[in-house]
Amino acid sequence: MVAVPVASLLPADSPRLAGVDPEHVDLLAALSGLPPVLVHRGTLRVVDGMHRVHAARLRGETSVAATYFDGDEKEAFLRAVERNLTGGGLPLSLHDREAAAVRILATYRQWSDRAVATAAGLSPTTVGAIRRRFFVPGGGGDAGGRVGRDGRIRPLDAAAGRLRASRWIARHPDASLRAIARAAGISVGTAHDVRARLRTGRDPVPPRPAAPGAPRPTAPAPPRPRTAAGKPPAGWPAVRDGLARDPSVRYTAAGRAFLAWADAHVLAPNDLVRLDGLVGAVPPHWRAAVAEAARSCAAAWLEFARELERRARAESGSPD
Structure with missing residues (x-):
């Protein structure tokens, strides 16, 4: 155990999507005899103990007791998850553990569901569902993406990352951009663009730009769904x-x-007459949040419709 200057420590690559909890920092600042933090020797990045580091700063201390970790940065993330699961401190939320499982699967695709479940604090069934949701079966070790030296997942297919983000937003409409980016393995900027596109009813994956010099086709009007008789389908x-x-x-x-x-x-067309009353029932300070939740629900319905259409085409033998 050594004393390390607080000013020299870099922020943790933490599995906590929400970052440092100020209330937990205040609680730790009132305690004495806290265990040492774990620091990655090569980078001086905190592996485990960011709340303790903030508590030391709050108390005006210039150094903190620490032990060093000598593995690589991928192993450091695994150790961070392990410490947060078993260290007896502030527990990881379900969202934290699910996002950690996505990162672990992207890095260690050869691991079994049970091995990832043990590392992330989830059940093997949950890990299996995450694997099917975010990764292409049989896609190889880097099908979900590659992990850079900074520990961030960079997907080989940008569209796949955007679709993972749209699914995450649908399931977690109140998630922050940083949480969405970390869970889907994309940049914060891309997460912002995906959420903005979903809010305006657009596809999370933008159309590919035309090749230079190629004629720009006129975008046809979106086709209306048709029944077998060629007529627009009836309402719900x-x-x-x-x-x-x-x-x-x-x-x-x-x-x-x-x-x-x-x-x-x-929401059937006949319900539209009630919308004004429903909107009026939402307090002004909740309108933005409820609007975002409504758009997330719309994104989930859009994903549901796409899956139904995909299966209908597969069963009819029609090409995608």
Whole structure:
């Protein structure tokens, strides 16, 4: 154990998406005999103990007791997660552990779900779901992305990173840009662009620019969905009525559960007359947050629609 100047320490590559908790810092500042922080010897970056470092600064101390870690930066992140899971301090949230699992999977694709689950404090089932959601099966060791020397995940396919971010935003609408970027393995700037695009109803992946000198095609109007008869589809009430009469829906637990879920989540055209009253029920200081949550719900519905269409094309044998 050595005394290390506080001013020489670099911020941790922490698994905590929200960063340092000021209330926990105040609590630690009132205590004595805190354990030493863990510092990466090669970079002087804190591996574990940022709250203790901030507590020392709050007390006016110029140095802090520390021990050194000599592994590489990928191993340092694993150690940081381990310490935060078993060290008895402020626990990691579920969002923290899920984001850590994404990073671990991107770095150690050969690890089993059980091994990643042990490292991230999750169940193997949850890790398996994360692997299927964020990584291409059989894509090889770097299919999800490559981890640079700074520990950040840089996806080989920018579109894949944007889609991961859109899914993360749909599941965690209140997440910060830094949390979205870390979870999806993209830059904060890209996370900002993805969220801005979702807020305005656009695709999270921008269209590819045309090659230099190539004629710019006129963008066709978005096609309206059509039924087999070539007519625009009916609204949700008619679709629901048809679903409710379908034996594969009516007489299965999954079908009945879907109808009950959809009834609670679908906004039919007839509901538009109630929107003014619904908007008025939201307090002014909550309107921006509720609007963002509504856009996140819309993004989740868009992803749901795309998956339905993809499966319909696959079953009909039509090309994507």
